[in-house]
Amino acid sequence: MSDTLNFGHIIVGTGQATGTLLSKLIPTGESIAVIEGGSIGDTCVNVGCTPTKALVASAKVAHMVRRAAEYGVQTPSPSIDFGAVRDRMNRIRHNSRDGLTGFIENAENVTLIRGLASFESNHVVNVDGQ
Numbered sequence: 113m114s115d116t117l118n119f120g121h122i123i124v125g126t127g128q129a130t131g132t133l134l135s136k137l138i139p140t141g142e143s144i145a146v147i148e149g150g151s152i153g154d155t156c157v158n159v160g161c162t163p164t165k166a167l168v169a170s171a172k173v174a175h176m177v178r179r180a181a182e183y184g185v186q187t188p189s190p191s192i193d194f195g196a197v198r199d200r201m202n203r204i205r206h207n208s209r210d211g212l213t214g215f216i217e218n219a220e221n222v223t224l225i226r227g228l229a230s231f232e233s234n235h236v237v238n239v240d241g242q
């Protein structure tokens with residue numbers, strides 16, 4: 113094996129637990145490797161919770177505008193600009209992903225390694241052959 117690095121902690125993946133783990137581990141000053149084989153933040157940030165809730169928020173605004181008269185507010189019926197809805201969703205999820213990426217990359221004791229991890233033994237992790 114070439115280019116062996118040693119870390120106090122290794123986190124495989126940047127999913128839902130990563131931010132919580134890092135906020136506990138970073139202040140210890142111990143060395144941490146974060147290994148990611150796909151997108152930073154993966155399901156929740158990129159295709160799950162964050163984008164769906166952004167779409168639901170736009171739908172809720174349209175729904176409330178349609179019901180405006182019930183609340184004594186007169187307003188024209190809304191028209192939906194789906195391109196703008198999608199752009200808003202993308203802005204929110206990209207901000208989330210970039211925020212998490214910056215948090216990982218800017219911590220002095222964290223090394224972000226891009227690639228697929230597999231265990232060679234209890235304490236040795238191989239990333240794309242290294």
Ligand SMILES: Cc1cc2nc3c(=O)[nH]c(=O)nc-3n(C[C@H](O)[C@H](O)[C@H](O)COP(=O)(O)OP(=O)(O)OC[C@H]3O[C@@H](n4cnc5c(N)ncnc54)[C@H](O)[C@@H]3O)c2cc1C
Pocket residue numbers: 124125126127128129147148149150151152153154155156157159160161162164227228229230
């Ligand atoms: C449309 C949709 C809406 C959702 N809405 C909600 C919601 O409102 N609330 C809620 O609580 N949940 C929601 N969920 C579920 C939620 O998104 C998932 O439960 C959660 O994101 C799973 O997180 P995770 O960290 O376990 O896995 P993942 O998000 O899959 O993250 C795992 C990470 O590990 C990396 N990885 C895996 N194996 C390796 C390896 N060998 N080497 C390197 N990297 C590796 C992957 O690339 C990935 O980045 C939703 C899901 C979907 C699809």
